[in-house]
Amino acid sequence: MFLVITIFIAVTMQSIAQNNLFSLSQRLSMKVRTIISMAVHDKLLSMNLALSNKVINEGKLLNLISNDTQKLVDAVGNFHFAWFSIFEILVVSAFIIMEARASGVPGVVFVLLCQPIPIVMSSGVRKFRMEAIQYTDERVRMLGDLIAGIKTIKFNGWTDPFLQMIGRIRDNELYWIRRSLCMKFLILVLKDGIVPIASMLIFCTSAKIHGHLSASMSFSVLALLGILSRVLNFAPTGIQYAGEALAAAERLQCFLRVSNYCEDFTNDKCLEGACMVERPVAYAPQQPWIFNDTIRNNILFGSKYDPPYYEKVKTACCLDYDIEHFSASDDTEIGDRGVNLSGGQKARISLARACFSSAQLILLDDPFAALDPKTVSHLSQYMLRGILQGRTVVLTTQNYRVLDCCDKVFMMDGGTLQQLPRNNQVLKLFWNVKSDNDKEEDREIIDFALKHENFPNQSLTTVVDSQISISLPLTLSINEHKDAQNLNISVPHENSKILDSSVWKEDDTQKNDFDSFFNVNSQDLSYIGGFENSEMPTHSNISGQCVNEDNGISTTKEDRIEGLVAWKTLKRYFKAGRYSNFLLVFGTFICTQAARVILTYWLAVWVDNVFHFQLGFYAGIYACIIAGATLFSASRAYVYSYTTCVAANTLHREMTNGIFYSPLLFFQQNFSGRVLNRLSKDQASIDELLPITAQNMLENIVGCMGSIFMITALVPWFLLTLPPFISVLFFFQRRYTAVSRELKRLDGISRSPISAHFLEALQGLTSIRAYKMEENMNKRLANLLDRNNSAVILFQHVSRWLSFRLDLAAAFCVTVTAFLVVMLHDHIAPGIAGVILVQSLQLTGLLQYGVRMAADTENHFTSVERICAYTDLQGERPLRTAISLISDNWPTEGRISFINLTMAYREDLPPVLNEVSFEVRPKEKIGLMGRTGSGKSSLVLALFRLVDNRACNGSILIDGIDIKDVGINDLRQRLSIVPQDPILFNQTIRMNLDPFERHTDTELVEALKAVQLFNKIRKWDKPLDAVAGGDGIEFSVGERQLLCLARAILRRYFPMNFRSSCSWTNIMT
Template sequence: MYREVGVSAVFGVIFLLLFIPLQAYLGKKTSVLRLKTALRTDERVRLMNEIIQGIQVIKMYAWEKPFGKLVEKARIKELKVIRYVSYIRGILLSFIIFSTRVSVFISLVAFALLGNVVTAEKAFVITSYYNILRQTMTIFFPQGIAQLAETLVSIKRIEKYMLYDETDIGRDDVPDDRTSENSSNDKVPNSTQSTITKGSIEDMKYIDSHESLADVGKGNGIVNPVGITIKELVAKWDPLVAENTLQDVSLQIKQATLMAIIGPVGAGKSSLIQAILGELPSSSGAIDVNGVVSYASQEPWLFSGSIRQNILFGQPMEKRRYREVVKRCALEKDFSLFANGDKTIVGERGQSLSGGQKARISLARAVYRQAAIYLLDDPLSAVDTHVGRHLFDQCMRNFLRGKVVILVTHQLQYLQHADQIVILDKGRILDVGTYESLKESGLDFAKMLRESKEDGKMEEEETRSRSGSKTYQRRISETSLESLDQTHDTPVQTEEGRKEGSVGIGMYKKYFQASGGFCAVYWMMLFCVTAQLCASAGDYFLTYWVNKEEQRNVQELMARMSNDTVDVRVNVTTGEDFFGKILKFVGASEEYNNYVDIYIFTALTIATVFITLSRSFIFFNLAVRAAKVLHNAMYTGVTKASMFFFNTNPSGRILNRFSKDMGQVDEFLPTVMIDVIQIFLSLAGIIVVVAVVNYWLLIPTVVIGIIFYFLRDFYLITSRSVKRIEATTRSPIYSHLGASLTGLSTIRAFRTQRILVKEFDSLQDLNSSAFYVFISTSRAFGFWLDVFCVIYIAIVTLSFFLMGDAYGGNVGLAITQAIGMTGMVQWGMRQSAELENTMTAVERVVEYQTVDPEGQLEATGDKKPPPSWPEEGKVTFDRLSLRYFPTKGADAVLRELEFEIKPREKIGIVGRTGAGKSSLINALFRLSYNEGCIIIDARDTGSMGLHDLRKKISIIPQEPVLFSGSMRYNLDPFDEYADEKLWKALEDVKLKSVIQDLPSGLQSKISEGGSNFSVGQRQLVCLARALLRENKILVMDEATANVDPQTDNLIQATIRQMFADCTVLTIAHRLNTVMDSDRVLVMDAGKAVEFAPPFELLTGISGSGIFEGMLKETGKGTYEQLLEVARKNYETIHQSNV
């Protein structure tokens, strides 16, 4: 350029060089903002994960709105940073349009002001040079900075993760090439199903045989005897908390020992198990574990797959042992109830099964494994008396005889059969000894024994899929399965649906409507078009100026040759030139000097810069608004969806929409869309300019346009489908990671990390394959676009040779514009295709906005109950039937129930597995599809709003759910109550001292899922919530399942006192909790078979003997004790009535 225009070139290059520090600054700013965006996106996604996991509890508490405010708050913080990042991207994109033009302007104006003549040769040669520099300086360089910033953010996040302390728990160094015969009949499941059994059974078999060398019971010559030695162990979960979880714990557990660990809620029982597993880090002391360990967790962990896969957990199939384990774990009857036996598919976290079934499958997995040490964390908490006795006698005492068995339990009636008993309290061992020695010791243990009123607990809720019925549960698709001896493929979870064909214009309309409506879009497009008009006008004006200068130069030369005197201000004939007509129209003099040209060129250049920047800010502002509206609409759609939606969609699939798809809408889509708009307007400007110069060039332009259209259409057919495949193969990765993190302690205890890693690799490979296929198709598309662009440039160039042109400016303009169009067309076509591919993310987000809602949240008019409703608490079931599937022809789980619950009556609900107890709760809260009606205080609950109903019924769910945030928020998300009332509720449930000991009291932070509280403590928090709501109707679903008997008795007394004037429905998992009920409802196969006072049912006055038979299974002593309780309560009620 210096050779062409001399020192003038330096001024333009300096302008471009000035962009480097600006771009570097913007790049650094982008890096900082991207890190902030990632952190705030993580926070929002974590919150959404909690909401999806606890959606049933949220619905029953009518907490959708407060959680919506939390999500909205997190979303606003996230979008605030995204907006800044978008503005920076807009500035960098604007540089592409005006940087070259401003540089050309500066160089040419400087060249003209220095007294030189601007010719076509000089003008368009330096324009070509600047176009080359533009590619580097304004496109690739800022893109490189942005990509580097993104990379640095990712590297820092990965580095932070990689620098976390690692654990040696369950680590194995067995080579990958060690294999053995696979004797399992299970086939490898489809790769889209998130199971933990795929492709690694051989490795697992070797690992088991390798580890079993430590088992001296096999006579393998290991010197150290099997057992566990704990010496002065001090451990705590949070190193920042002063109080230790375990304090000075010392134990010696020898081979062939059945040890029971007991203690009140929060005593440290589960923490001791976790310490033995190596999950709880020790501050001091030592744990020596000799022997292979197997583990059954307190909260049973199941993954999406068949029951058999959950039991085998990657171990080889040994039919004799498998059958024996199934029998010992009392699963034979359950398998007979399932149409598909042990090949029945369980959903994510096993939600298609009852709590008792999940506990027994988890126990079967632990028992099936050949181990020397078995850690059983309260597996008897969710089974009825008969099953509990069977598990203890046949499994733990008999089948595991000769092994080390450590049993955490609240079932004190089994303690007399334990070899050793450990009493824990506040992390310390109070005493260790045999049953007899502790009973005679005078410790609180004896008091606990005396206060234990029953032999066991009823198994919790039934499975919702019984023999002969098809029920769709959370995250499952139950299809036909075969029995144990058959070898058909295990069925897989239903794959995520994909739409076919192009993304319709309607999807673009929805996106633009979300951005602020068509008026806002109109103004944005007006700025875009105006910016391009200014840019193209500047390009064409340059041609006009060059042609005029050349014409003047020719006239000067001719005048000199004829010895005529020529004035510097010549009469330039503009002919039909566009700008010549404009100047004539506005009355400009035909004789004017160079300064007028410079003023016009300057005005057009400044207008281009200003309008282009304004266009970018307006567009990205609309894009952020669209992202906000779409996210809020999707959240509303998902939270208003029925439980059937959550029953049939894995959490990873739902979360995928809120994370990856929403991320595409937030950041990638706006960049691609503005790029497409900018490129196609630029192409339109180029075509217009070239056509003005030589209208015959419109013919090849139209032809090449048609070719490009068909190329793009052909490419999109493939790329769109591949993009959708990539999105759907991403969901199983999220589900797999979620399941793995939830069951981490079980996975480590079984040393099955390799199986999980292999499955993750398989799922990731599938997703990566789709991604790289997409990239390959994109590159192939770009190659063919380049080929046709070269042909088009050749045609444009040759056309001037064939036709000839009087003006060099016209030739230069057409050729430089065509050359500049080459990369632009390729990139534009690829980006337009990418735009449609990215719009599939909008399509997927909008799809969840339109999920069928479960009903109106708030009723209006006469249908809305008064604030004081219900005044009495009378509940009437009128021909009520319930189904879980929305199709009306689906099998009913409850069948035409007709009974009435009187005001303030205390009702116990009992029944065997599959009876319909929890389905009754679902019907009351309208979580499923009801036929018939439920009337509360003369109002049909089916006609009122869901929140109108659910806010008026208190629920203590079986699976306690806490959310991350403060304890205060978990108790009172609406801020309706004073702190004094919250403390009173915590005191009533015996949690006040626990919360007071926390550093921040009510403001203390709760970990995700409430993991920093024990299961029993979480259940007590749920009880405190019920106390605060002060409703007339209370439903308790195993409210005290995970607390010790002493705490249970205290809480039962609290409930009787605090809810004396309320209607209370209690699903009985401990029969002693319903003996003082006014009446007991006995459910069987979805029908109410008995409904009378417990004393009448036990003495044959009423009923058919079902309830009496259930109570007799607890043993003669317990039966007589509870019969006496029922008699006294019956007499008290009748005396009061008299």
């Protein structure tokens, strides 16, 4: 009885020590995760911008802060198993030798000799992980590019080819993930082979030496080998985590070692001169950076709110009218990347941010390109000549209308800086000369003006194996020196304005056959909306209201399901992996455990010599059972890894299809960080974490079933203790799951803003640097991490709560079983008594660990739940057109009829188009004019069926066919558009122009020549296969717009839509 009580105390003390260890490890893990996240964020905000596009992208950034960071976090909590297992193996081996004497040496030596095997296999896991993460980076980066350019994807009907490309990347990624999983499971198979073989060596040696097996020695050794089995189970896990952490640390280290600020803005060798700015700088980039927050916060950007001046800035930046029409005024939340704003609205908010700042130096990088002339005139009068008076303004532009606002005007051409006269008529003539080389008379006037004004031509720099960029990111030109006292910049006086107009020189030999390509008849150019009209019937009532959202919130709150994980979620996962595969998996688990139970039972038969056979008979059967258990375990590893990968791949494919076939409204209401979080973090959980956790759960539950069956068959009285024991376990499990499941969901929801924050920081690096907002961004991230850590630490504490109570229940079960064996020792053979004690020890560990793994598996199924929510999204329909409705070359004429078209972005929002009716005849060129936010873009969205809900009424006919009857893929692939915001994907130029691969290289080259871009890329090796870069980073914004025009030329479909298609190009182009 003393020994029974000692067992209970020992198991309880072990639980207390173990749970304290896990609690400290988990708290340390959380700190490590926070430190790594902050370190990556700090490096992101301080790294060399010239290297940023080569070193980091959205996919790699998300993997660094999610998957790679998680690998290090897992290693902190599990690495102890690796080093401590060495000590534990030596101690257990010593006890085995003490118990079995010389007979134990062969088994111990065999175990020690086999230890390098899992280490070598773990290095293979690390290698496979490194291969898989390369494709994971590529996949997530491409998904981020597609979400950012979703309008381009949908306008062109490119969803299918890009999803196929993602599918190919995913197949490569899954190939290495499956190999990694299979290797992990094979490491666990070693436990099913090494320990039984070691026991056979010990028992055969003992039987050979002593002529029989003693029950005390055999089952004592078997109990010790059970401990060794658990050690061999956890030790490879610790080694795997360590190996994966090393791989993740290498990737993090490569990023953290990237150099910080470069010494000069072009990254070229500085030959002469310097630029130094000490005072604060405000910056309005060429492509406005808008983050997911209210309009007011986008304008303030960390500055103190000053209501009177704030109102002046709104008025000066022409925002009053727009803000009035938002439902929550300037408290309206702007969607991710400003998806619910027009291009002009984004530009004016960016200008308002620069104006509201207290900086004395304002850098404006071509901010008027997306604005209409009336708005430009307003900004010239009330912004440049108004609230910016008394501050230094450096402005680059291609709009000569704002030149009279500048104290000095310079032109950059071929690496030289030429000062021009301020006479507006001369400047206008100068622009005309630059766009028409035949006006010799005008040229003489300008030459005369330059000569008499005596403006010198100033050499800007000597070009060394490089070309001057047309549009220079101005914040890159700022070299900060903390000890500097002055602002060193060449201006006539402190409060001056400089305009830098960048103009190309067109190659006179390059002919543009644009008109001949289109073959358009010379018909009158018609305008809609109060300007000159042709005789076509026209009725227009285009609302000037912007896209409004309820209560000023454009993005929806992330969905959070409460309660138990629904059975339909489990069914969906089983269906994704195929029911037959999962049935085979369960069969292999049961057969493996059955072989283990039979092995233990056969040992009892051997000990009691039931059949009175020789040693060879018992040893031979024992060896056959070991071989069968190992074979079943290896088969289980292969089938299980294959099935889980099939399920993960199916869910990923259904999720991507659900996302990218969703209406445009989905992307306006869900910021990219939220979507990418499910495509990266949740998908990684299904790929790797869920299979491991579920495997542990199934193995332990099946093991429990085997042990219960064995003990009950030998000691029926054990059934009396089982119901209360199981009831207590499941009582604790239900209470734990009810809390942990919600905490896991809160973890997922609070993790999405962190991903979104990193993506916003990556997109707005230049603005953040210019406004010196790094500290504010760090504080914002710290708050987001604290919010997420609150859910994480509570989840960890709840896990420890469950673990301690399960351990106490397990200790009670062992004590009761031992008490029964003592009380019934006269009726139980020694061998059977040993089997009962060994099985009870295994049962308690298996049951309490199995219940814990069951709860963790349910928690991981919240990732399946979150992904299934995106697989069930309502998509655009129909995708394909009914047979015989349209011909292969439809539309043949290009006649468009808008009949009483009314459109609202949502059913609960007011319409933005009200009963619009007009007709476009074949081969007409129609100009649609209107103020920013007047509804021009809405009309185009309606034509491409990007907005289609029950609030949309009326009809649009193309060649007499209602587009509602045409599949969206057929419709969009047969229309052409050059968008206002040019988007290029990080793919080859060939892929950006022709993802369906329908055109020859000659046709692609001719299209590039038509838009005057082929000369730029012809110097590259295989120019059509050169990568355009993320968002077209190798091209200026104007050049990207020309590439979009080349896409439209290649399609050769009418009608063509040009949405401010020349807004970013210069006058000559």
